[in-house]
Amino acid sequence: MADFPEAVVNRLNEFKEEVVNRVDAMSRNDRLQAEAAEFMRTSMRCQYPYNFSWMSRPIIQYPQDMVAMQELIWRVRPDLVIETGIAHGGSLIFSASMLALLDMADAIESGTTLDPGKSNRKALGIDIDIRVHNRAAIEAHPMASRIQMIEGSSIAPEVVEQVRDIAAGYQRVLVCLDSHHTHAHVLAELEAYAPLTSVGSYCVVFDTVVEDLPADMFPDRPWGPDDNPKTAVREYLKTHQEFEIDKSIQHKLVITSVTDGFLRRAV
Ligand SMILES: C[S@@+](CC[C@H](N)C(=O)[O-])C[C@H]1O[C@@H](n2cnc3c(N)ncnc32)[C@H](O)[C@@H]1O
Numbered sequence: 001m002a003d004f005p006e007a008v009v010n011r012l013n014e015f016k017e018e019v020v021n022r023v024d025a026m027s028r029n030d031r032l033q034a035e036a037a038e039f040m041r042t043s044m045r046c047q048y049p050y051n052f053s054w055m056s057r058p059i060i061q062y063p064q065d066m067v068a069m070q071e072l073i074w075r076v077r078p079d080l081v082i083e084t085g086i087a088h089g090g091s092l093i094f095s096a097s098m099l100a101l102l103d104m105a106d107a108i109e110s111g112t113t114l115d116p117g118k119s120n121r122k123a124l125g126i127d128i129d130i131r132v133h134n135r136a137a138i139e140a141h142p143m144a145s146r147i148q149m150i151e152g153s154s155i156a157p158e159v160v161e162q163v164r165d166i167a168a169g170y171q172r173v174l175v176c177l178d179s180h181h182t183h184a185h186v187l188a189e190l191e192a193y194a195p196l197t198s199v200g201s202y203c204v205v206f207d208t209v210v211e212d213l214p215a216d217m218f219p220d221r222p223w224g225p226d227d228n229p230k231t232a233v234r235e236y237l238k239t240h241q242e243f244e245i246d247k248s249i250q251h252k253l254v255i256t257s258v259t260d261g262f263l264r265r266a267v
Helices: 006-027 030-045 064-075 090-111 132-139 157-167 182-198 208-212 229-237 248-254
Strands: 052-054 056-059 080-084 122-127 145-151 174-176 201-207 243-245 262-265
Touching: 006 248, 052 064, 052 090, 056 090, 056 201, 064 090, 064 174, 064 201, 064 248, 080 090, 080 157, 080 182, 090 122, 090 145, 122 157, 132 145, 145 157, 157 182, 174 182, 182 201, 182 229, 201 229, 208 229, 208 262, 248 262
Parallel strands: 080 122, 080 174, 122 145, 174 201
Antiparallel strands: 052 056, 201 262, 243 262
């Protein structure tokens, strides 16, 4: 980061403090919280998170969570992002594009030349069913050189072993869990992949919000209140004090599918 004059540093710090204070006030604003909860219920029924794309690939996320992931990736500067749940590839392309920006920033900061096709950074996606058309579109994407995909269940021992072997070659790892949202599955994913999270990095568990939504919200899915990613997180954290829930992220987002799911590895 550039060497700024003291007055500039002070102003930048003041702005950061303003944000912290505003977010804190928002987290205690009952009306805002109630209206956001109502929006989550109504928008989820409309399948709102299916409306978006990232660099042309459909991404099944709330845009707020994409902004949060951008902030996290820029802060952590991972060299490996592990993601369960590829679907159309949007979130994997998103992570790969953030890694490309990190490569670009590194090159600018170190005064070296960037080779756009070469990177030590990788976005590793795992999905039980990578549809032919999705694989073709991901493999043809300009971000493809930073992507590796594994097809198989994220909790199958041979898949977990493969991911662990790949992760062993990286220093700073960020994990995102967004596949099958039952308690048992997410708990097994946490056991398998959360330990790969580097100290200071995050394991992000998507769709924890299912716990806060009405029981009839996902009639064709096996998950719902009492059986979902948030219940798995609660169970996992009972025996894993190395992780803490970073509530500051959900407090600033207000609209998010990740309530109590931004897990920061403290030690
Ligand atoms: C919610 S979508 C992923 C969305 C994606 N992360 C995005 O943001 O665009 C869930 C994906 O999990 C996959 N999935 C379901 N069960 C799985 C399992 N046991 N192991 C790995 N992936 C699984 C599905 O095939 C589906 O593509």
